[in-house]
């Protein structure tokens with residue numbers, strides 16, 4: 724199955740003093756999803772923002788909010804992120820204590836469920852929860868900071884996960900150091916959803932977010948295998964039910 728390439732700018736790289744304006748600007752650029760990186764200073768060595776910030780920016784755009792929780796414990800906070808307006812909620816396989824339970828809880832809240840793997844975590848960590856997943860997020864940097872270099876070692880893992888997913892309706896997302904220069908390789912390995920922070924907000928075209936996103940998308944489309952037969956499928960907008968494929 725060939726899935727449409729989605730680009731999800733990470734607002735971690737936005738100017739937080741003008742977050743609403745930044746999201747309005749991204750909304751107008753052809754971005755598909757808005758990626759929200761939540762960090763707790765415990766699971767990862769950095770603190771970003773929480774559910775109140777997501778709630779505050781929710782009215783600014785109708786785009787899908789793709790919320791990546793880099794927090795442990797995670798279960799006590801799922802309800803707050805669901806209520807704040809997340810559409811996709813991704814937890815880390817490493818965060819524990821019970822991944823299967825966390826994924827069930829996300830779906831019970833009516834949200835799409837994602838799992839993220841740190842670079843050192845093998846794909847086998849998700850083997851027994853595949854049928855509870857709507858998204859797999861492969862970290863191509865160690866989580867915690869934007870602006871790091873893409874880890875080439877993860878391309879093999881992306882390809883293996885693509886093969887594990889088979890025909891299941893699961894998006895395969897890649898996050899960390901994604902640029903127009905490696906987007907083709909990322910898509911060729913099997914990813915269909917690309918997160919980019921620095922390459923969008925501080926990319927080669929400087930503050931031209933639309934040009935930065937377009938360059939990543941063009942590169943990813945060129946790398947994708949197989950080529951699409953049907954370009955009529957488009958990404959879900961927020962409020963359009965729960966379809967994310």
Ligand SMILES: O=C(CO)[C@@H](O)[C@H](O)COP(=O)(O)O
Nearest residue numbers: 866867869870899900920921
């Ligand atoms: O989750 C993370 C980092 O932990 C990512 O979403 C990064 O924030 C992506 O930023 P760039 O690597 O694209 O700058």
